[in-house]
Amino acid sequence: xxxxxxxxxxxxxxxxxxxxxxxxxxxxxxxxxxxxxxxxxxxxxxxxxxxxxxxxxxxxxxxxxxxxxxxxxxxxxxxxxxxxxxxxxxxxxxxxx
Numbered sequence: 001x002x003x004x005x006x007x008x009x010x011x012x013x014x015x016x017x018x019x020x021x022x023x024x025x026x027x028x029x030x031x032x033x034x035x036x037x038x039x040x041x042x043x044x045x046x047x048x049x050x051x052x053x054x055x056x057x058x059x060x061x062x063x064x065x066x067x068x069x070x071x072x073x074x075x076x077x078x079x080x081x082x083x084x085x086x087x088x089x090x091x092x093x094x095x096x097x
Contacts, residue, residue: 001055001074002097003027003064008083009090010059017047021061024049028066029073037075037094055079 005013013019026048033042050056056065066079077094084091 001066001071002078003055003057003066004078004080005057005059005064006080006082008085009081010062012083012090013062014060019047019062023047023061024063024065026050026065026067027070027079029070035092035094037077038073041073043073043079043092 013025017025019025024047025045027043027045029038030042030044031040034040035042050063050065050067052068053065054068054071056063058064064081066074074094077096080093080095082091082093083089
């Protein structure tokens with residue numbers, strides 16, 4: 001599994017969550033909502049230290065990651081995080097490699 005974060009999304013994380021060099025952002029499964037890859041589940045994120053990373057990427061000293069326990073959610077898809085300027089929010093895209 002591959003994780004990509006756009007420059008605009010990185011800026012959003014810095015501005016809205018106050019993350020910076022040395023911080024960690026975990027993407028995790030939430031039991032509500034819906035997504036293109038799982039019914040009744042959506043993707044959340046929080047500033048947390050990793051325990052058992054299955055996929056990660058680092059930008060400007062910030063580690064973005066997914067734990068092994070949440071790999072099932074992605075159903076073989078890569079994660080691309082973009083910033084939607086019109087909606088002023090992050091957008092998660094699931095890409096089948």
